[in-house]
Amino acid sequence: MNWFDLASPWWLLVLFALAGLIAGYVYMQRRRHNRALKFANLDLLNRVAPKTQNRAQHIPIVLMVLALAVLVVAMAGPQADRKVPRNKATVILVIDVSRSMDATDVSPSRLKAAQDAGKRFADELTEGINLGLVSYAGTATTLVSPTPNRQATKDAIDKLTLDDKTATGEGILAAITQIKTLNAVLGGDQGAPPAQIVLLSDGKETVPDDPDDPRGAFTAARKAKEERIPVNTISFGTETGSVDLEGDRIPVPVDDESLRKIAQLSGGRFFTASSLDELNEVYKNLQNQIGYETQRGDASRPWLIVGTLLVLAAAASAVAINRRLP
Known part of the structure; x- marks a missing residue:
């Protein structure tokens, strides 16, 4: 796929906003982590919230970001040749x-x-x-x-x-x-x-x-x-x-x-x-x-299917890992 395969390529500008959300999420996570280190007992913190659990909690948001990216591409109207x-x-x-x-x-x-x-x-x-x-x-x-x-x-x-x-x-x-x-x-x-x-x-x-x-x-x-x-x-x-x-x-x-x-x-x-x-x-x-x-016709259906499946996966993983929706 390239720019010439999209009916409305300007929709891809939304990806910049999505990148901003990712940057904001990373910033907030680091800020929260630094604040916890400043006031918490490190030994107690490691026992209560091990690193593996901290990594797993990010899976829902990663899946949701991927889903949004795929859906943005679908909105841009990818085109393909069909018989x-x-x-x-x-x-x-x-x-x-x-x-x-x-x-x-x-x-x-x-x-x-x-x-x-x-x-x-x-x-x-x-x-x-x-x-x-x-x-x-x-x-x-x-x-x-x-x-x-x-x-x-x-x-x-x-x-x-x-x-x-x-x-x-x-x-x-x-x-x-x-x-x-x-x-x-x-x-x-x-x-x-x-x-x-x-x-x-x-x-x-x-x-x-x-x-x-x-x-x-x-x-x-x-x-x-x-x-x-x-x-x-x-x-x-x-x-x-x-x-x-x-x-x-x-x-x-x-x-x-x-x-x-x-x-x-x-x-x-x-x-x-x-x-x-x-x-x-x-x-x-x-x-x-x-x-x-x-x-030449619309080829957004596969992107919509993948995006929808990723949203469902994000919701399921959020409930399973964090006990709440993202």
Whole structure:
């Protein structure tokens, strides 16, 4: 804690008054002790009031002073960063359903594992977030517009089916369109809640051939950057993945490079996962990042609790040791 962590630091000036009280108490104790030495029989005094008892009698006042100091700090309003659920936000889950997602290097298959993890992500996302779903292969399809209804998204995830080709740029652009449509309903981009895209794929874009094409993945990522919509990408699968196409075994290794660049261009984060457990961990990380925000807020409660406990301890020790309250 420092001066900049306090809402009302001027309350700490009370500590100077508290220091004055301590000095006055010490002075009065010394004055009383000197007066007793001047007029008392020392042998009799040591027998009647041993030193250990004299020290113990100060415990209540020490505890009370500590309690007052802690309570003064509480009054100064200590501040701290706290993670709190977002009241509003928009997330579009974009899932690749190209034929390569049928690879079984991830059990039972890339798509089945992606469906299981996607439904879990929907369940665990905080309530204040509108969640939408876009799937893409050769084209992109908006399956669920952003909504707080998690069941709609989960039902749509269950119905995902494979198709030919991979148009990653189309998937991103479709997600951007859904976010901007919702923002328009909410009153425009200026007052719109924060939005992010979570894109899961296993391979390189095949339509168009050039990712810098006007409808390509890199162009779409730049568009997302302009709209302040980060695209968090998840490269899902392994280097040894393959699929059976018309009797031929076709290798479909993951393509980390292009997905990493999409995240970089858009201002998002890049993740990799090669199993369902790893994918769940990635989604959990994203859920914490997207579903919560850090806010500066009051942190005086612990100080109030400690101060109150010290007051009670001071009162209890005063009754036990001195047979009276301080």
